[in-house]
Amino acid sequence: MSKFCIELEGMMLPDAIAAVVEAWYDAHMEEEQSAIKKEICFIDQEQSMEALDLTIANLNQSPKIKGTRLAIERRGNKLAIRGKLPSKQDCGGNYSYQRISLGIQANAYNAKVAEIFVLLIIDQLKRDEFMWSKWNDDKYIEKIVSNASLILNPLPASA
Numbered sequence: 001m002s003k004f005c006i007e008l009e010g011m012m013l014p015d016a017i018a019a020v021v022e023a024w025y026d027a028h029m030e031e032e033q034s035a036i037k038k039e040i041c042f043i044d045q046e047q048s049m050e051a052l053d054l055t056i057a058n059l060n061q062s063p064k065i066k067g068t069r070l071a072i073e074r075r076g077n078k079l080a081i082r083g084k085l086p087s088k089q090d091c092g093g094n095y096s097y098q099r100i101s102l103g104i105q106a107n108a109y110n111a112k113v114a115e116i117f118v119l120l121i122i123d124q125l126k127r128d129e130f131m132w133s134k135w136n137d138d139k140y141i142e143k144i145v146s147n148a149s150l151i152l153n154p155l156p157a158s159a
Contacts, residue, residue, distance in 0.1 A: 049074075055111050065115065068122050072114040073099075074106045079114045081121065088132050100135050104145060113148040120144065 011019065053074060060071045070083030080101045087094040102117060104110045124130040134140045 049106075052106055052108060052111065055108050056114075059111055059115050062115075065118055068118070069095075070118050070121060072111060072118060075101070077106050078102070079104050079106050079110055081114065081117055085121075085125075086130060086132070102141060102145075103138065109152075112152055113145060116148050116151055117141075117144060 056072050056074060059065060065071070068083070070081060070085075073080050073082050078101065080099050082099045083097065084095040085098045085100075087096060088098070100117075100121075102110075102114060104113060121130065
């Protein structure tokens with residue numbers, strides 16, 4: 001419950017009671033409005049995560065990714081790639097389901113960035129150039145993230 005302070009000195013008793021009731025009511029309404037705002041914020045965040053999950057599902061079903069054994073996934077507030085990848089220990093071509101944490105916030109823009117990661121991994125696998133040493137290096141991932149904006153928002157061609 002909120003605390004409130006009002007000046008009652010010099011007031012007649014009925015006026016003082018009315019002032020106390022009015023101050024209590026105002027404090028109570030502020031508290032209630034604050035609770036409603038928090039609930040609306042939570043609902044908005046919940047809906048945005050549902051929208052993000054739908055975006056990720058659509059990307060995973062796109063012709064570029066569908067059927068590749070790889071998928072973008074949201075893990076809490078971060079994005080990752082999961083799929084059949086070469087074994088980390090065995091270089092003999094054994095594949096198993098593994099995850100690459102991208103360390104980027106889960107939002108619609110970064111879902112498109114994650115799509116670039118998937119396409120890069122697909123290309124590396126096709127060329128037999130996939131190496132866990134690169135994908136375990138945060139700097140390698142950060143470099144791709146920083147260059148992703150150039151891929152997603154290319155500069156206009158000069159006339």
